[in-house]
Amino acid sequence: MATSDQPIFHLATPAEWDAALSSGVVAPPSLASEGFVHCSTEEQLASTIERHFTGAEELRVLRLAIDPLDPGLRWEESRPGETYPHVYRAITVGEVIEVIPWRRGFEDPA
Secondary structure, eight states: OOOTTSOEEEEEOHHHHHHHHHHSEEOOHHHHHHSSEEOEEGGGHHHHHHHHOTTOSEEEEEEEOSGGGTTSEEEEEEETTEEEEEESSOEEGGGEEEEEEEETTOSOOO
């Protein structure tokens, strides 16, 4: 299981990030449909992009401040033997401590 000192990230399209900047919150469709915001560790980013953003040419990798996310942050098994961070509420723009542009063809998104 991950620790509180391990960085976590949320992936957003440029349009989703622009909408978050306008509204002040990151609230993807999964929050309404599943009750949480999907996140990844740095090691999980590449596989998450390939699994869920196969057609995306450009994304925003949002590095999150972990401490303010408690108690809404939970580490849960999403794939057998692998836990992922889930945030059970919207993430405020202020909790995003870094926005890293990602483009297909570049190796390291974080």
